[in-house]
Amino acid sequence: MVEDITSLVTGLGFPSIxxxxxxxxxxxxxxxxxxxxxxxxxxxxxxxxxxxNARVRARIGRxxxxxxxxxxxxxxxxxxxxxxxxxxxxxxxxxDQYPLEKALDTQLAENYDLVARITPDNSKDAFRFLxxxxxxxxxxxIIIAKEAGxxxxxxxDLVVPYGDLTDKLDxxxxxxxxxxxxxxxxxxxxxxxxxxxxxxYQETGILLPLEASLDKYLLKNLLRTVSTPEDDNTSYxxxxxxxxxxxxxLKIILRAxxxxxxxxxxxxxxxxxxxxxxxxxxxDLMESEDVAGVISGxxxxxxxxLLAEAMANYNDTGSISAxxxxxxxxxxxxxxxxxxxxxxxxxxxxxxxxxxEKEIKNLKIIVRSKREKGFTPAMIKExxx
Amino acid sequence: xxxxxxxxxxxxxxxxxxxxxxxxxxxxxxxxxxxGSVGAVAEDEDMFARGIIxxxxxxxxxxxxxxIAILLMVFTIMANKALPASLGLVAIGAGAAIxxxxxxxxxxxxxxxxxxxxxxxxxEDMFARGIIxxxxxxxxxxxxxxIAILLMVFxxxxx
Numbered sequence: 001m002v003e004d005i006t007s008l009v010t011g012l013g014f015p016s017i018x019x020x021x022x023x024x025x026x027x028x029x030x031x032x033x034x035x036x037x038x039x040x041x042x043x044x045x046x047x048x049x050x051x052x053n054a055r056v057r058a059r060i061g062r063x064x065x066x067x068x069x070x071x072x073x074x075x076x077x078x079x080x081x082x083x084x085x086x087x088x089x090x091x092x093x094x095x096d097q098y099p100l101e102k103a104l105d106t107q108l109a110e111n112y113d114l115v116a117r118i119t120p121d122n123s124k125d126a127f128r129f130l131x132x133x134x135x136x137x138x139x140x141x142i143i144i145a146k147e148a149g150x151x152x153x154x155x156x157d158l159v160v161p162y163g164d165l166t167d168k169l170d171x172x173x174x175x176x177x178x179x180x181x182x183x184x185x186x187x188x189x190x191x192x193x194x195x196x197x198x199x200x201y202q203e204t205g206i207l208l209p210l211e212a213s214l215d216k217y218l219l220k221n222l223l224r225t226v227s228t229p230e231d232d233n234t235s236y237x238x239x240x241x242x243x244x245x246x247x248x249x250l251k252i253i254l255r256a257x258x259x260x261x262x263x264x265x266x267x268x269x270x271x272x273x274x275x276x277x278x279x280x281x282x283x284d285l286m287e288s289e290d291v292a293g294v295i296s297g298x299x300x301x302x303x304x305x306l307l308a309e310a311m312a313n314y315n316d317t318g319s320i321s322a323x324x325x326x327x328x329x330x331x332x333x334x335x336x337x338x339x340x341x342x343x344x345x346x347x348x349x350x351x352x353x354x355x356x357e358k359e360i361k362n363l364k365i366i367v368r369s370k371r372e373k374g375f376t377p378a379m380i381k382e383x384x385x
Numbered sequence: 386x387x388x389x390x391x392x393x394x395x396x397x398x399x400x401x402x403x404x405x406x407x408x409x410x411x412x413x414x415x416x417x418x419x420x421g422s423v424g425a426v427a428e429d430e431d432m433f434a435r436g437i438i439x440x441x442x443x444x445x446x447x448x449x450x451x452x453i454a455i456l457l458m459v460f461t462i463m464a465n466k467a468l469p470a471s472l473g474l475v476a477i478g479a480g481a482a483i484x485x486x487x488x489x490x491x492x493x494x495x496x497x498x499x500x501x502x503x504x505x506x507x508x509e510d511m512f513a514r515g516i517i518x519x520x521x522x523x524x525x526x527x528x529x530x531x532i533a534i535l536l537m538v539f540x541x542x543x544x
Contacts, residue, residue, distance in 0.1 A: 005471075017470060018391060025398065028481070032402075035485065036409065043413055043492055050417050050499045054424030054506060058432075061507030118424075343500065 045231065046344045048120035053344070055118060056352045059111065062090060063359050069384065072363070073377045078370050085363075099157045100367055108360045109134050109162035115349050123237055123346055126225040129218075134163035136214045139190060142172050142181060143198075143210065164188075178202070193217050212252060212269035219245045220271045227273075233346040236338045240350050242275025243334045247327040249274055249282060250294075250303060254323050257291045276301055291320070306330055325385065332358060361385055395473025396461035396542075399480030400454040403533070407450025407487025407526075414443030414495020421499030425506040432506050439498040439505075442519050446487035446494070449530040453483045453537075460542050475540030479533040486529020493522035 006017060014020040064072070075081045082100060085091040094103035112134070116127040138159045145155040155173045165172070168184055175181045178198055185191045197213040200206075223245050229235035249270055256266040263286045270286065272279045281297075288294045295311055298304040306326045313322035332354050339351025362384045369375040369383065389397075422436030457476050461468050468476075501515030537543045 021391070021395070021470065021474075025477075028477070032406070032485075036406075036488070039488065039492060040413075043417070043496070046496065047417060047420065050420040051424040054421040054499070054503045055428050057503035058425055058428030058506040344496065348503070 045233075049233070049345050049348075052115070052118040052120070053348045056115065056348045059090075059114075060348070060352050060355065062088070063355050064363075069362065069366075070377075070381075072366055073380045075366075075370065078367065081367060081370055101364060102157055102160065104360050104363050104367070105137075105160045106162070108356055109160045111356050112353065113162055115353060119346075119349060120233075122230050122234055123349075126222060126234075126237055126241065127349075129222050129225050131163055132218055134160050135165045135190065136218055138163060138165060138169065138172070139181075139185070139194070139214065140207075140211060142175070143178060143201075144207065146175065146177060146181065165190075189217070190214070208255070209269065215248060216269055216271055219248050220273065223271065223273060223275070232342065236342050236346055236350065238275075240331070240334055240338060243331050245271050245273075246275050246277050246303065247331055249277060250285075250298075250307070250327055251320075251324055253282075253285050253288075253294055254291055254320050256286075257288065257294055258320050263287050277303070291323075303327075303330070328385070358385060390467035391470045392468030392473035392476075393462055395470060396457055396468055396476035399473070399476030399478070400457040400462070402477065402480035402484040403457065404447075404450045404454040404484075406481075406484030407453075407491065408447045410488030410491025411443050411445070411447035411450070412491070414446070414491035414493070414498070415440055417492075417495035418443055418498035418502065421502040425502045429506055432502070435505055435512060436502055439502050439515070439519060442498050442516075442523075443491045443494040445523060446491035446526045449526055449533075450483050450487045453479060453530065453533045456537060456543065460537070472541055475536055475542060479536040479540070479542070482536065483526070483529040483533040486532075487526050490522050490524075490526035490529070493525070494519060497522060 009017055009020045012020070014023070072081055072084055075084055078100065082095055085095050085103075091103065091107055094106050097103065098106060109131075112127075112131055116124070116131050119127045141158040142155055145158055150158075152174050159169055159173060161169065165185075165188070168188075171184045172181055175184055182191065182194055182198065185194060193213050194210075197210045201210045219241075222241050223238075226234060226238040226241050229238050252266055252269055263283075266286055270282055272282065274282055277285070277298075281301075285294050285297045288297050291314060292311070295304070295307050298307060306329075307323055310322035310326040314320060335350045335354030339347040339354075341347060365383050365385075366380055369380045418440040419436075422432070422440050425432040426436050457480065461472070461476055497519045501511070501519050504511040505515050534543075
């Protein structure tokens with residue numbers, strides 16, 4: 001037996017059994033290294049997301065389900081809604097601290113802040129930039145409040161204590177007029193945007209250009225943070241942000257067509273680096289005669305079927321809210337798809353933020369309905385998104 | 386310098402493969418599960434015990450590898466006898482069996498454990514089902530462990 005093995009080994013060209021074993025061990029070592037490296041790569045990609053995803057999934061578990069929403073809808077008045085929310089630690093900490101709607105927005109902002117803090121480095125820039133939406137929301141609220149003549153206390157009730165401007169919020173809230181707001185924002189990235197947009201707002205009294213300028217700044221730069229995906233996770237993030245950008249562009253175009261605005265009126269507010277709808281297509285859409293022209297111009301894109309469906313509603317009501325809802329739902333659906341496809345990466349975080357946004361929007365719808373008289377639970381349920 | 390027989394040296398490599406690769410898989414798996422559990426506990430303190438259970442599950446692969454390595458060492462290296470090269474090769478086979486099986490099983494179990502922790506923190510009712518899913522990748526390590534034992538028994542190391 002031993003002789004047989006020896007002759008076999010020498011027949012293969014090895015001078016001795018030891019040499020043969022040495023080569024064999026080397027082969028095993030190389031094979032082992034290949035196995036380990038090929039296994040490690042996907043696992044190391046997953047590893048940074050395990051901690052944030054567990055935290056986020058814990059919060060997904062606390063998002064209100066249909067039964068809980070039904071209970072809130074059936075609350076007799078605002079105070080009962082507040083009492084219900086006090087039963088949930090996520091909301092309880094803000095309910096007695098702020099007015100109800102500010103408490104809801106603050107809870108949402110807290111979640112954005114958490115995701116920006118715990119997300120892995122390759123997606124941190126995008127989520128950190130997304131936090132600026134609270135700056136933009138606060139600036140808009142403060143400008144509107146000042147124009148409406150609200151005092152500091154009333155203005156403070158409208159701002160959310162998150163974003164990059166938290167240290168300037170007190171000064172902004174105390175500002176007497178828009179010029180003082182501009183002075184306070186001097187040196188921030190928002191000053192040049194407002195310097196261009198505020199004169200037009202003051203001249204026309206229309207808030208749309210101001211809002212659109214700030215939104216454009218946010219989305220344009222947000223898209224820039226995800227423009228070169230490094231891996232699947234950042235690629236999914238780009239898809240999500242891209243859908244938000246396309247949605248914002250389409251909303252502006254559709255609103256402009258309803259108001260009969262021309263290409264040159266809306267062009268400054270478009271995010272030309274659209275995602276699926278690129279610059280040339282945006283130009284075509286902006287040059288469309290009417291809403292129907294915009295919808296037919298979208299033929300071949302994923303937006304055509306969903307907006308065509310909303311078209312019937314628009315024809316009945318003359319309101320573009322059906323389009324806006326369809327586009328918002330598309331972003332929610334995109335987030336849902338990403339969260340299912342990419343469970344070990346960025347998916348749960350995108351899915352969570354989208355679901356949390358929806359929860360807060362629905363809670364605000366309920367709160368506003370409870371403030372008004374005449375809304376039955378069935379009517380409120382109908383209004384939820 | 387102590388003279389070590391070729392077979393004994395090969396058996397030492399087998400023991401190293403057993404505990405090394407199984408430990409690598411178990412460590413990575415446990416790390417992934419632990420990271421998920423820490424996240425869950427940060428949100429919900431009641432998750433501590435359940436997080437520990439899920440994190441402990443990928444430990445078994447390292448235990449299998451450790452056991453095989455100990456058996457190989459006791460019956461070959463520590464037996465103070467010159468082992469033939471053929472038995473040394475059997476030892477490498479046994480070590481590789483549990484080593485590689487433990488590597489894959491440990492990593493797979495860690496990923497499932499982490500995912501289960503996420504599912505449980507989202508919905509408490511998922512605990513039992515999470516444990517079942519997390520236990521499934523254990524089978525590959527058990528196959529590796531059984532084959533390693535059989536190799537040692539019928540290959541003459543434990544005979």
